[in-house]
Amino acid sequence: MTRKIKMVTLFLILVVASMGLYIYLELYNKPHVDVSRSSPNISVDSSIILKDFEDSEADANTKYLEKIVQVTGVISELNTNKGKTIVTISGQNTFGSIMCHLSPEENIKADHLKEGQNITIKGICTGYLMDVILVKCVIIN
Amino acid sequence: MKPIYILTYCLLFVTLLHGQEKYLTKQGYTSFFSSSPVEDIKADNNQVLSIIDTTTGTIAIAILMKSFMFEKSLMQEHFNENYVESDTYPKATFKGQILNFSTLNEDQKTANIKGDITIHGVTKKIEIKTQIVKTPENISLKGSFPVTVADFNIKIPSVVINNIAETIDVTFQLDHQPYKK
Numbered sequence: 147m148t149r150k151i152k153m154v155t156l157f158l159i160l161v162v163a164s165m166g167l168y169i170y171l172e173l174y175n176k177p178h179v180d181v182s183r184s185s186p187n188i189s190v191d192s193s194i195i196l197k198d199f200e201d202s203e204a205d206a207n208t209k210y211l212e213k214i215v216q217v218t219g220v221i222s223e224l225n226t227n228k229g230k231t232i233v234t235i236s237g238q239n240t241f242g243s244i245m246c247h248l249s250p251e252e253n254i255k256a257d258h259l260k261e262g263q264n265i266t267i268k269g270i271c272t273g274y275l276m277d278v279i280l281v282k283c284v285i286i287n
Numbered sequence: 288m289k290p291i292y293i294l295t296y297c298l299l300f301v302t303l304l305h306g307q308e309k310y311l312t313k314q315g316y317t318s319f320f321s322s323s324p325v326e327d328i329k330a331d332n333n334q335v336l337s338i339i340d341t342t343t344g345t346i347a348i349a350i351l352m353k354s355f356m357f358e359k360s361l362m363q364e365h366f367n368e369n370y371v372e373s374d375t376y377p378k379a380t381f382k383g384q385i386l387n388f389s390t391l392n393e394d395q396k397t398a399n400i401k402g403d404i405t406i407h408g409v410t411k412k413i414e415i416k417t418q419i420v421k422t423p424e425n426i427s428l429k430g431s432f433p434v435t436v437a438d439f440n441i442k443i444p445s446v447v448i449n450n451i452a453e454t455i456d457v458t459f460q461l462d463h464q465p466y467k468k
Contacts (some may be wrong), residue, residue, distance in 0.1 A: 178360040207377060212353060212367075227314040245313060247333065256458065273351035273377050275336040277350060281354060 172179045179270065180258050181249065182284045184214050186268050188206040192219025192244055193237035200240065207273065216278060217244055231256035231285070233267060242276060246283040255285050289431040293294040308341040308464035310426045315460045317350060319434070326450065328362055339426055339459045344388025346400065348461070349384040370441050371407050380405045383413075385428075391421050400428075409439040424465070431458040 188210065193248050195217060198206040215242060223234035231253055235244040250254055259265070269283030315335030322329040332355045337348040354374035357363040367373040383402015391398055393452075401414040417430035433454045436443060443451050 164369060174359065174361055176360050196359075207374075211377070225314070228316075230333075232314065245334070272334065272353040275334070275349050275351065277379075279334050279351060279418070281334070281356070 158219060163255065163258075179282075180250070181214055181269060181282045186216035189216040190218075192217050192235045195244065195278055196237040196240040199278055200242065203274055205219055208247040210271040211273060213271055214268055215271045216286065217246070217280070218264070219244065219264045221259060221263050221265050224256070224259055224261060229253070231259075233259065233265065234277070235267070236260070242274075242278065243278060244278045244280060246280045249282045249284060259285075280286055304443075309466040310339040312461050313461045315348070315459065315461040317457065320456045320458070321356075323450055325450045328357070330357045330366070332356070335459070335461065337428075337463060338466075339385070341388070341426075344385040345379070345401070346383055346385055347463050350379040352377055352379060352443070362439075370436075370443070376406075376408050379404070381405070384419060385419075391419065393422055394419075395419060395421065406434070406439045407441055411438060414460075426463040427440040427460050428461045428463075430460065431456055433457070436465045 177259040195206075195210065195215065198209065217235060219235035219237065221233055222236035225232040225234070227247075229252060231248045233246040233248065233256070235246065237243065246269055249269075264287075267280070267283050268286060269280030271280050272281055313410050313451050314333055315337045316331070316333055318329060318331045332350060332352045335348060335350050337346065339346045352371050353367060355363070355366065357366065371379075380404055381404045383400055384389060386399045386401055387399070394460050396418060397416055398419040399416055402412075403410050404413045405411075413432070414434040415430060417428045419429075420427040435454050436451070437453065
């Protein structure tokens with residue numbers, strides 16, 4: 147009888163311990179947000195997001211930071227940095243612009259992009275320096 | 288307090304941009320590396336803004352904390368939420384001087400930079416030696432320096448004290464181009 151209790155207890159401890167380890171590893175290896183598979187938290191026109199940041203950076207930070215933002219606008223500049231394409235979208239009558247750093251998987255699609263073209267792009271907003279910055283961007287249209 | 292900071296930064300950049308001889312990068316690179324017996328932690332940031340005024344040798348750098356990309360998303364989450372508190376302190380900044388900038392010529396390989404670095408709302412004086420390449424088309428700065436976590440009032444919980452180094456190595460590479468309006 148006592149042997150059976152001991153066995154059961156041992157078994158339970160093992161189950162709890164392995165569950166704990168499993169949860170820990172799941173948490174530790176939690177993947178990054180996959181922008182291409184997530185729907186955007188906010189969809190805006192380039193002029194609106196720029197105006198929001200120009201009006202009040204603090205308010206815009208609470209609204210946009212770490213969110214998946216989908217922006218529509220006109221490409222004003224195309225650059226590459228370390229093999230990654232950076233698409234700059236300008237607003238209308240605004241000083242700043244939106245710099246979209248494409249995710250590595252999206253680079254192939256960047257070849258057919260042209261300045262002056264309309265584009266819809268989504269990415270994670272990390273903040274505002276001279277420009278609004280979006281990282282891990284995916285081209286929608 | 289915060290709006291004043293923001294206003295100061297804006298004014299700083301606006302005034303810096305109005306002059307003539309500005310060199311600028313919006314895609315500067317910064318990374319930091321923490322090595323501990325338990326694990327190595329590295330994060331990269333490719334969105335550093337840096338502006339040099341060549342008439343005075345003044346340099347201003349702004350870095351978004353949320354632009355640091357980690358290998359593990361949990362590390363990135365902890366870094367932003369618990370350590371640098373990037374919702375409250377979204378930027379790290381540096382403002383200073385490239386010493387003897389006007390006398391530097393194209394043969395010069397190193398330069399000293401002296402100024403104030405602000406991380407997590409705490410400002411410290413710093414002087415570091417950098418590699419420099421100065422040509423009319425490009426001013427490139429490259430180097431690294433140590434940052435002691437405790438100096439910037441960043442508290443590491445005792446549970447993970449062995450996972451994070453007390454001193455972090457910060458590396459940077461900034462390739463400035465002439466600024467055309």
